[in-house]
Amino acid sequence: MKPYFFHIIANEIAGAYHGKTNTKLVVQYLTQQQIQFTLNKTHYPGHAVKIAQALIIPKQDQYQHLVLVIGGDGTLHQVIKGLRQNTQSPLIPVGYIPSGSGNDFSRSLNLSADPIKNLQQIQQAKAPQNLDIGVFTQTNGHTSIFVNNIGIGIDARTVFLTNHSKIKKVLNHLKLGTFSYLANLLRAYRQQKSFSVTVKTKDQKQTFKNIFLVTFGNEPYFGGGVPILPHANVYSRSIELVLVEKLPFHQLAPLFYRVFKDGTHLKDKHVHYFKGRQFQLTTNQLEYGQIDGEELGHHAFDFKVTLTQYPFWLK
Numbered sequence: 642m643k644p645y646f647f648h649i650i651a652n653e654i655a656g657a658y659h660g661k662t663n664t665k666l667v668v669q670y671l672t673q674q675q676i677q678f679t680l681n682k683t684h685y686p687g688h689a690v691k692i693a694q695a696l697i698i699p700k701q702d703q704y705q706h707l708v709l710v711i712g713g714d715g716t717l718h719q720v721i722k723g724l725r726q727n728t729q730s731p732l733i734p735v736g737y738i739p740s741g742s743g744n745d746f747s748r749s750l751n752l753s754a755d756p757i758k759n760l761q762q763i764q765q766a767k768a769p770q771n772l773d774i775g776v777f778t779q780t781n782g783h784t785s786i787f788v789n790n791i792g793i794g795i796d797a798r799t800v801f802l803t804n805h806s807k808i809k810k811v812l813n814h815l816k817l818g819t820f821s822y823l824a825n826l827l828r829a830y831r832q833q834k835s836f837s838v839t840v841k842t843k844d845q846k847q848t849f850k851n852i853f854l855v856t857f858g859n860e861p862y863f864g865g866g867v868p869i870l871p872h873a874n875v876y877s878r879s880i881e882l883v884l885v886e887k888l889p890f891h892q893l894a895p896l897f898y899r900v901f902k903d904g905t906h907l908k909d910k911h912v913h914y915f916k917g918r919q920f921q922l923t924t925n926q927l928e929y930g931q932i933d934g935e936e937l938g939h940h941a942f943d944f945k946v947t948l949t950q951y952p953f954w955l956k
């Protein structure tokens with residue numbers, strides 16, 4: 642087995658500076674172990690895409706090259722996106738040290754929260770595994786990937802409100818980021834009007850009215866641990882889709898409880914559930930969108946979701 646060469650892409654502000662602590666620990670460990678690495682820190686939103694696009698890695702040399710992502714779901718998303726657009730290097734396998742506030746991707750794979758344990762597992766792995774990722778293509782040509790999910794409606798509105806709330810920084814500093822998400826979820830519920838969605842799969846086209854949540858998922862969780870798609874997993878070679886109708890609070894609360902209790906929310910008559918490899922979805926009005934927790938803007942959506950794989954070097 643060739644010795645490792647880690648190309649670290651680190652978002653130090655992820656998880657209210659958990660990224661910084663983990664970066665320090667990883668650098669110390671790799672130095673002690675005399676493992677080769679480069680350290681690229683992100684300096685602004687979206688920087689991880691640019692770093693990943695520009696990484697140059699030799700096709701054949703004495704090392705096993707890996708990109709090591711230190712950050713949250715958003716950073717992982719950006720790195721995979723950038724690496725897929727990198728025309729100068731072959732597809733480089735990705736290792737991941739979860740350091741965000743939500744960490745839904747690592748939760749679904751049961752990765753250790755301890756960065757050193759995680760690194761040791763990466764070192765023990767002998768080969769990459771191809772995991773599913775979603776491909777999102779808008780009719781205007783804009784394309785991206787998702788490692789976790791795409792959301793339209795209330796959860797994307799919550800992401801928007803949380804990112805733009807004045808007290809977010811203070812709450813993050815106090816490690817109360819989840820509190821700020823929950824507070825904004827209630828605000829989003831009050832604001833979110835229902836909308837119509839048309840879904841086209843391989844065999845059918847259906848329109849659903851009165852929807853307030855749309856989630857395409859590659860793994861079970863959104864919003865930092867809510868198992869909205871309990872059967873989704875990154876080895877299934879399929880993407881799942883759930884549409885939830887807007888309900889009065891006294892009906893929504895028990896439905897939400899079932900999400901955590903046993904996943905039977907998927908059988909509710911106000912919930913529409915699909916599984917497949919290819920979807921087309923349109924909304925009839927302007928809505929907020931999010932992709933792996935990153936904002937997709939506020940507009941009418943018309944896009945395709947398909948499936949591909951990316952090599953990960955995990956455990």
Ligand SMILES: Nc1ncnc2c1ncn2[C@@H]1O[C@H](COP(=O)(O)OP(=O)(O)OP(=O)(O)O)[C@@H](O)[C@H]1O
Pocket residue numbers: 652653654655656657683684685686687688689712713714715716717740741742743744745933934935
């Ligand atoms: N130096 C920086 N200054 C400001 N923003 C940054 C910087 N580096 C990265 N970012 C942005 O930080 C955002 C959040 O990163 P990330 O999603 O990894 O962490 P998180 O939100 O704490 O975790 P999670 O998504 O798991 O909840 C990303 O949108 C990224 O573009």
